[in-house]
Amino acid sequence: MEVVIGLEVHAQLLTRSKMFCGCPTSFGAPPNSQTCPVCQGMPGVLPVVNRRAIEFGIRAALAFNCRVNDACRFARKHYYYPDMPKNFQITQYEEPLAEDGYLEIDVDGASRTIGIQRLHLEEDVGKLLHEGTLETAQASLVDYNRSGVPLMETVSKPDLRSPEEASAYLKAFRAVLVYLGVSSGNMEEGSLRCDANVSLRPRGARELGTKVEIKNMNSFRNVQRALEFEVRRQAQALGAGERIVQETRLWDADGGYTRSMRSKEYAHDYRYFPEPDLVPLTLDRARVAEIRAGLPELPRQRRQRFVSQYGLPQYDAELLTQSRALAEYFEAAVRELSQPKIVSNWIMSELLRELPADDERAIESSPITPERLAGLLKLVEAGTISGKIAKDVLQKMFVSGEDARVIVSREGLTQVADEAALGAVIDRVIAQNPKAIEDYRRGKTVAAKALVGQVMKATGGKANPGIVNRLLEEKLSQI
Numbered sequence: 001m002e003v004v005i006g007l008e009v010h011a012q013l014l015t016r017s018k019m020f021c022g023c024p025t026s027f028g029a030p031p032n033s034q035t036c037p038v039c040q041g042m043p044g045v046l047p048v049v050n051r052r053a054i055e056f057g058i059r060a061a062l063a064f065n066c067r068v069n070d071a072c073r074f075a076r077k078h079y080y081y082p083d084m085p086k087n088f089q090i091t092q093y094e095e096p097l098a099e100d101g102y103l104e105i106d107v108d109g110a111s112r113t114i115g116i117q118r119l120h121l122e123e124d125v126g127k128l129l130h131e132g133t134l135e136t137a138q139a140s141l142v143d144y145n146r147s148g149v150p151l152m153e154t155v156s157k158p159d160l161r162s163p164e165e166a167s168a169y170l171k172a173f174r175a176v177l178v179y180l181g182v183s184s185g186n187m188e189e190g191s192l193r194c195d196a197n198v199s200l201r202p203r204g205a206r207e208l209g210t211k212v213e214i215k216n217m218n219s220f221r222n223v224q225r226a227l228e229f230e231v232r233r234q235a236q237a238l239g240a241g242e243r244i245v246q247e248t249r250l251w252d253a254d255g256g257y258t259r260s261m262r263s264k265e266y267a268h269d270y271r272y273f274p275e276p277d278l279v280p281l282t283l284d285r286a287r288v289a290e291i292r293a294g295l296p297e298l299p300r301q302r303r304q305r306f307v308s309q310y311g312l313p314q315y316d317a318e319l320l321t322q323s324r325a326l327a328e329y330f331e332a333a334v335r336e337l338s339q340p341k342i343v344s345n346w347i348m349s350e351l352l353r354e355l356p357a358d359d360e361r362a363i364e365s366s367p368i369t370p371e372r373l374a375g376l377l378k379l380v381e382a383g384t385i386s387g388k389i390a391k392d393v394l395q396k397m398f399v400s401g402e403d404a405r406v407i408v409s410r411e412g413l414t415q416v417a418d419e420a421a422l423g424a425v426i427d428r429v430i431a432q433n434p435k436a437i438e439d440y441r442r443g444k445t446v447a448a449k450a451l452v453g454q455v456m457k458a459t460g461g462k463a464n465p466g467i468v469n470r471l472l473e474e475k476l477s478q479i
Helices: 051-063 163-180 220-239 285-293 299-310 314-320 324-336 340-354 370-381 387-400 404-411 419-432 434-441 446-458 465-478
Strands: 002-012 075-078 088-091 098-107 110-123 127-130 140-143 150-156 192-201 212-217 247-252 257-263
Touching: 002 163, 051 098, 051 110, 051 150, 051 163, 051 285, 088 110, 098 163, 110 163, 163 192, 163 220, 163 299, 192 220, 212 220, 212 257, 220 247, 220 257, 299 314, 299 324, 299 340, 314 324, 314 340, 324 340, 324 370, 340 370, 340 387, 370 387, 370 404, 387 404, 419 446, 419 465, 434 446, 446 465
Parallel strands: 212 247
Antiparallel strands: 002 150, 002 192, 075 088, 098 110, 110 150, 127 140, 192 212, 247 257
């Protein structure tokens, strides 16, 4: 059987105000403190389109290689739920903002092009807070702070063929949005939400199987886990001669399974019609061209350039381009020190270790600027300090915010390169380690490394490793 998957991704746009009113969109405010008659759906109020949201939508559409339509129109989507104050949602249906795009992804070293059917704008709904679990709650509270927040929904074509591809698509999709600055992509806060449509069909068949929609997936891992479970469930059902029912299912992350939520709605169930309070939008082609010209270099292109221009391994390039801020930090450091691989190693192994793992923009507020990191590495390259001491200096730079040279000078950390002084230390170490000398005579070369370690320990890590290795080799050859 062949797996067929399509993703519907909702991304909250990084505007300061809501889609059709001036209420703020900041996360974490007290319940119902960021509302007004418009986003509460009071009778007689009129919506006004957020221009910034339209521009963000165009920006994303161009990055996803979509055709931005000359005109678009909002519609009313009717359904009844407690978190929907108007009992309809203002969205786009027959005349979306953009269509016919694609996103390139990489899975297991192979490149795939995933079609994007449409990209449209809409408003978010409120949030239900249940007292207990959904099934056992005695009461539910409604917070309308999120009601009216601008959303961008992007519907992929059914081109994904495995849960791994679906996860890769979502990661690549999110990376583009974050690079563009149009969404935070924070799945935990609900800024990025994903629904998946999955079906199975005989391999080689053209007709799609009965699709099942999966909701409530709040991480890349859960998207993949939910799809893996659903593929197994449908395969077992079809293998047993059962019929797949078109429905919406919820993913239970704790139990690791999907469960039926409701029968799947069709478009006509929502009774779409054009929004009478908003006129159709005609887009200024000159403004669209201006937005296109202002697009940044996107993650995939930047990753490929890091490999070709800097000679980085694919792994390094992927990690360094995960966020735009990190990629720009790397390039700024390389402009100061033309050693891309050395800079990459220090960023990945030492610098990122000191930063919060869940904050992609933490690199921007790091006390160690790209220039200061390059300055530290220049001290290592010049032999002023050893790599081991440099790691200690890096930690002190995080605490104090000082330049590496200041710390090295104040604490007397300059590397010892005096051959006479090091020779005396080596003589002492040789005299104090007769067993290591005997092992070396018997051909155990690892004993020499142990002696080097003893010399470094005796000098507080300040000895120049290159000189120590050469002098020790000379003295051992004379024994």
